[in-house]
Amino acid sequence: MAPEINGPPGVICAGLAKTWPGGVDAVRPTDIQFAAGQTTALVGASGCGKSTLLRMIAGLETPSAGTIEIGGEPPAQTLRKAGLSVAFQDPSLLPWRSVRGNIELALSLARRPVDRAAIDQLIALVGLEGFADTRPAQLSGGMRQRAAIARALATEPRLLLLDEPFGAVDELTRQQLAQDLPRLWEARGTTTILVTHSVTEAVMLSDRVIVLSPRPAEVVADIAIDLPRPRAPEDARKPGFAAHVDAVFAALSQAGALRDRPLAAQ
Ligand SMILES: Nc1ncnc2c1ncn2[C@@H]1O[C@H](COP(=O)(O)OP(=O)(O)O)[C@@H](O)[C@H]1O
Ligand SMILES: [Mg+2]
Structure with a gap:
């Protein structure tokens, strides 16, 4: 069930699509809204188009179709005003x-x-x-x-875009970051969009998990994570948390995202 979005949306993607030169369809025309101040995780099979989607929102790739507004502005303008930051797997x-x-x-x-x-x-x-x-x-x-x-x-930044930022981070540090970073985002009211291949991490960090189909990416499920904060690593074993993890896995499975390469449970 789609969660309720309170307040003005931080990011509005309308009819957003990307076909790479050469004809690879990475993102199918997609409408997604990210509410201001919320943390949203994008999960989906490897190669489904998550990074492409995030890079378009960051103003680093041009959409083939559709529009993106960040607080009513195009990404290039937000980028120019240093209103958004990115941390990608390759730290550059x-x-x-x-x-x-x-x-x-x-x-x-x-x-x-x-x-x-x-x-x-x-x-x-x-x-x-x-x-x-x-x-x-x-x-x-x-x-x-x-x-x-x-x-x-x-x-x-008002908008923080994280693309598998903990890929090379050891498990214990990851858990610590998963506790500490959301506190900071919440205190600042940052709108955060996070790509992760860990379903547990998505549930731990987010207010909402969007499940994408295998390529070309389209939204197949939009799951509210209405668990109390702050969340601690041991919460992952509680029934409420596990139920959310199961719901995300079920959506991934239904979308055919688990067929080739299972997503990590951790
Ligand atoms: N710069 C690019 N040029 C051409 N094709 C690309 C480029 N970047 C990604 N792709 C293709 O777009 C598809 C989606 O890639 P990507 O968004 O990186 O997926 P994900 O982040 O979900 O693993 C893949 O088929 C990939 O090969
Ligand atoms: Mg990627």
């Missing part, structure tokens, strides 16, 4: 700058004040205390991803 940090240097650059580009204490707080939040002055090459893949998350949060 500048190799010659430290973790702090990468974050400071993002702030300068966004014309935001560089507040050393606030940066240190963010670095600690993502578990990189002691690594502020380290360059990306000296960090593990998971640590680089966490640095990219800190960088994305630093500019306090």
